[in-house]
Amino acid sequence: MTPSYGSRALRFMKGLMLRNLPLMITCREFEDFLLDYLEGNLPRGQRRIFDLHLAICRECRDYLAAYKETMALGKRAFDDPAAVLPQTVPEDLITAVMEARHPDSEK
Amino acid sequence: MVLQKEPGGDGPFNDEEDLLAGLKRGERGAVSRFVADNIGRMRAVAARLVKDEDLAEDCVQEAFIKALKNIDRFEGRAKLRTWLHRITVNEALMVLRSRKRLAEDLIDPLLPDFDENACRLEAPWPKRLSAEDILSQAEQRALVLSKIDELPESYRIVLVLRDIEELDTAEVAEALGITEGNVKVRLHRARSALKKLLEPLLRGEAP
Numbered sequence: 001m002t003p004s005y006g007s008r009a010l011r012f013m014k015g016l017m018l019r020n021l022p023l024m025i026t027c028r029e030f031e032d033f034l035l036d037y038l039e040g041n042l043p044r045g046q047r048r049i050f051d052l053h054l055a056i057c058r059e060c061r062d063y064l065a066a067y068k069e070t071m072a073l074g075k076r077a078f079d080d081p082a083a084v085l086p087q088t089v090p091e092d093l094i095t096a097v098m099e100a101r102h103p104d105s106e107k
Numbered sequence: 108m109v110l111q112k113e114p115g116g117d118g119p120f121n122d123e124e125d126l127l128a129g130l131k132r133g134e135r136g137a138v139s140r141f142v143a144d145n146i147g148r149m150r151a152v153a154a155r156l157v158k159d160e161d162l163a164e165d166c167v168q169e170a171f172i173k174a175l176k177n178i179d180r181f182e183g184r185a186k187l188r189t190w191l192h193r194i195t196v197n198e199a200l201m202v203l204r205s206r207k208r209l210a211e212d213l214i215d216p217l218l219p220d221f222d223e224n225a226c227r228l229e230a231p232w233p234k235r236l237s238a239e240d241i242l243s244q245a246e247q248r249a250l251v252l253s254k255i256d257e258l259p260e261s262y263r264i265v266l267v268l269r270d271i272e273e274l275d276t277a278e279v280a281e282a283l284g285i286t287e288g289n290v291k292v293r294l295h296r297a298r299s300a301l302k303k304l305l306e307p308l309l310r311g312e313a314p
Contacts, residue, residue, distance in 0.1 A: 005228045015224025027227035035295040059229035066309055070302040073238040077251035078271050080151055089143045100172040101133045
């Protein structure tokens with residue numbers, strides 16, 4: 001299925017506006033600084049420009065929401081409750097570790 | 108479920124100071140408790156980095172050995188668990204460094220799309236499921252993990268270290284021997300690529 005990206009003419013107008021009006025950035029520029037934006041590393045002025053772009057760009061808004069949900073999903077998928085339960089401890093592991101602590105005593 | 112008690116799993120080593128003193132004296136009970144309390148987490152950390160159970164087990168054993176060898180240098184500024192976590196990550200990275208480098212250009216098709224006007228191409232999202240919705244179905248967890256595994260290795264590692272193991276940019280840069288700028292680029296690309304890989308799930312479409 002080909003995704004629907006909307007009208008080319010509208011995107012042309014939008015690109016023209018984002019490239020030429022003051023306080024506007026393109027979606028590509030938004031992409032380049034997205035990580036700094038998320039990590040709070042942008043100076044206040046630039047942050048405002050980013051927020052303005054988000055307010056007028058449906059695509060970047062949707063993209064950012066899905067990007068954040070992806071981060072949450074990745075993180076939670078790794079949360080394995082089983083890992084914190086007591087596990088069987090191999091005795092030979094304990095012995096190997098003990099030998100490391102006192103290399104001479106268990107020879 | 109009945110939890111199996113480990114040798115040394117009760118008694119004198121419940122408090123971190125006691126445990127540390129026992130470890131410094133080289134008491135078997137303390138070592139046993141230390142291993143029992145941490146081995147599960149460490150196995151998980153090593154396995155998600157090296158993606159091989161046997162190699163992960165070797166990393167865990169080496170990490171415990173290194174920890175015990177250096178226990179006198181542990182000053183208690185961090186928690187023992189945090190310190191051990193870092194040692195395990197380093198062991199896993201050593202295993203990874205010994206592997207041959209994988210092609211890195213595989214990530215390009217997974218990066219976001221733009222048109223000739225520098226406008227983002229992002230199809231509308233009539234609905235977007237949350238991580239919680241998706242993971243409420245047990246089988247989806249394995250699917251998400253398999254998608255993370257599809258990322259090219261040099262990106263996957265940065266994603267795991269930053270987003271899962273929660274190392275900061277400088278620590279990841281040092282661990283991998285790359286610049287902080289490079290860590291940021293790889294992290295952002297890894298997340299973008301993962302977003303594309305997980306999109307059918309997030310949109311509630313069949314995987």
